[in-house]
Structure formats: structure tokens, C-alpha cells
Amino acid sequence: DGGITQSPKYLFRKEGQNVTLSCEQNLNHDAMYWYRQDPGQGLRLIYYSQIVNDFQKGDIAEGYSVSREKKESFPLTVTSAQKNPTAFYLCATNPGYLGGEQYFGPGTRLTVT
Amino acid sequence: AQTVTQSQPEMSVQEAETVTLSCTYDTSENNYYLFWYKQPPSRQMILVIRQEAYKQQNATENRFSVNFQKAAKSFSLKISDSQLGDTAMYFCAFMKHRGSNNDMRFGAGTRLTVKP
Numbered sequence: 001d002g003g004i005t006q007s008p009k010y011l012f013r014k015e016g017q018n019v020t021l022s023c024e025q026n027l028n029h030d031a032m033y034w035y036r037q038d039p040g041q042g043l044r045l046i047y048y049s050q051i052v053n054d055f056q057k058g059d060i061a062e063g064y065s066v067s068r069e070k071k072e073s074f075p076l077t078v079t080s081a082q083k084n085p086t087a088f089y090l091c092a093t094n095p096g097y098l099g100g101e102q103y104f105g106p107g108t109r110l111t112v113t
Numbered sequence: 114a115q116t117v118t119q120s121q122p123e124m125s126v127q128e129a130e131t132v133t134l135s136c137t138y139d140t141s142e143n144n145y146y147l148f149w150y151k152q153p154p155s156r157q158m159i160l161v162i163r164q165e166a167y168k169q170q171n172a173t174e175n176r177f178s179v180n181f182q183k184a185a186k187s188f189s190l191k192i193s194d195s196q197l198g199d200t201a202m203y204f205c206a207f208m209k210h211r212g213s214n215n216d217m218r219f220g221a222g223t224r225l226t227v228k229p
Contacts, residue, residue, distance in 0.1 A: 031215065040122065042204060042219040088156065094215045099146045099165060099208075102217050104158035 003027065004105035006091050011110045013085075021076045021108050023091035031094040032074040033102065036060060036087045043090065049074055050096075078110065085112045115140045117207050119220035126195045127228050133180075134190045134223045136205030142166075145209045147181065147188045148217070152202040161203070164188065195227045 004025045013019045025032065031050050035043040045058030049068040063082025068074055078085045088109050092102040116139045126132035138147070149161040164172045164181050171179050176196075180189045192199055205220040 033217075035219075040221055042117075042119075042221040044219075090158065092158075094217075096215065099163070100215055101146075101148055101160050101163060101208075102158075102206075102215070107156050 004091060004093060004103060006089075006105040006108050009106065009108060011108055013110070013112050015112055016080045017112075018080060019078050019085075019110065019112075021078065021089055021091075021110065023074045023076065023105060024072055025074075025091075025093050025103075025105075026072060027093055027095070027103060028071070029093035029103070030071070030096050032068070033092040033094070034058075034064075034066065034074070034076045035090040035092060037090060037107075038087050046076065046089075078112075085110060115142075115207050115209065115218045117205055117218050117220035119203075119205055119223050121223045122221070123224045123226070125226040125228055126192075128195055128197060130195055131191060131193045132195055132225065134192075134203050134205075134225065136188045136190070136220055138186050138188065138205075138207045140186070140207065140209070142209050145207060147179075148206040148208065149177070149179070149188075149190045150204045150206060150219075151199075152204065152222075153198075153200070158204075162190070192225075197227050197229060199225065200227045201225060 007022045033048040034046040047066040049055035065077045090107045091105040145166045147164045151159045162174045176193045202222045204222045208217040
């Protein structure tokens with residue numbers, strides 16, 4: 001089955017530690033995105049990548065980093081510089097044709113204490 | 114920059130009745146796309162319906178339909194014959210196409226509860 005996987009579903013970390021969230025897709029989509037979801041704020045774009053070895057900052061990139069070494073994978077690292085990292089993180093892909101919608105993974109809930 | 118506004122943080126409706134969720138957006142673009150996504154308690158984002166701005170006809174998908182008013186920059190979602198499974202967060206989204214990057218912007222969401 002084609003789809004997007006994010007692991008783990010729940011992640012717990014101590015303050016000051018970096019943590020990496022996984023996102024893998026087998027839809028053969030070039031574009032991949034990371035969103036952060038907080039209550040009452042909808043989805044906000046962290047980073048996106050349109051092609052392998054290239055990525056751009058979104059609206060709230062501070063304290064996050066990404067890599068895109070393979071078409072199928074777009075991991076997100078939440079660094080200790082992120083001041084409020086506890087949130088729900090969604091990975092998405094897009095086929096890239098005009099009007100193509102975002103396809104979403106199941107998400108990862110990150111809790112930092 | 115494009116902004117999407119959903120003015121109703123929460124709504125409720127009785128099972129089998131009809132409910133309309135509001136969405137407005139701000140853009141200077143002429144060609145763009147609008148979407149409604151549903152996020153049930155599982156938190157999986159599911160596409161409900163899409164609308165191309167160049168099409169005057171309102172999109173319909175079974176019990177879901179939209180009222181697209183381009184001049185007013187309004188894009189409301191009507192759910193007919195509401196079912197308990199419609200209970201979810203609903204997000205309105207705007208997308209313009211730039212090269213191969215489909216930049217999608219989301220509203221803050223409306224939490225819909227369908228009551229038995």
C-alpha cells in the first residue's frame with residue numbers, strides 16, 4: 001500500500017535533548033513538508049523540500065533542522081534551541097502537479113519535560 | 114501573504130441535521146485552490162473536498178458541498194445529514210501553485226461535534 005509513515009506515534013524527551021522524528025513515503029512524491037499543530041493555531045509550516053538534497057525554511061523553522069538525502073525520507077530534528085517543542089507534528093507529501101493536495105502521515109506527538 | 118480565517122472555533126449539530134462551517138481567505142491571486150480537511154480523533158488528516166478558483170460550479174462530494182464566493186473570498190462547507198462519524202476538527206486550506214511547490218495555508222480549525 002502506498003502511504004506515509006511517521007514513527008514513533010508518541011515520543012517523550014527531556015528538556016535539552018535533541019530528538020529526530022521520522023517520515024517515510026512510498027508515494028513517489030517529490031515534495032515533502034513538516035507541519036506543527038498546536039491547539040487553536042491550525043497547521044504551521046516548519047520546513048519543506050521539493051527535491052532531494054534541497055529544502056527551504058517555512059514560517060517557524062527556528063529550533064528545527066531537516067535533511068533530504070533520499071526521495072523517500074524527510075526526517076525532522078527538534079533541537080534544544082526550540083523553546084516550546086511539545087506539539088503534534090505532521091509530515092506531508094505532495095505530487096507536485098497543479099492543484100495537487102497534501103497527503104498526510106499519521107503524526108507524532110512529542111512531549112518534552 | 115495569504116491568510117485563512119475560520120471564525121467558528123467550535124460548533125455542534127444534531128445527528129441527521131445540516132451544518133455549515135465558515136471560512137474566509139485573503140489573497141491577491143486569481144488562480145488558486147481551496148480545500149477542506151477533516152481531522153477525526155485519530156488525528157489523521159483526511160481530504161474532504163476541493164475547489165478550483167477558476168470553476169464557478171460549487172464542488173460536491175456526497176453529503177459534503179461548498180459555497181464558494183470568489184468575490185467575497187468565502188469558502189464555506191455544508192455537511193448534510195450529519196453523522197456521528199463527522200465529529201472532527203475541520204480545517205480550511207488555501208493553496209497557490211508556485212513552480213512545483215504547492216504552498217498550502219491552513220485556518221485555525223473548527224471543532225465539530227455531532228450529537229445523537
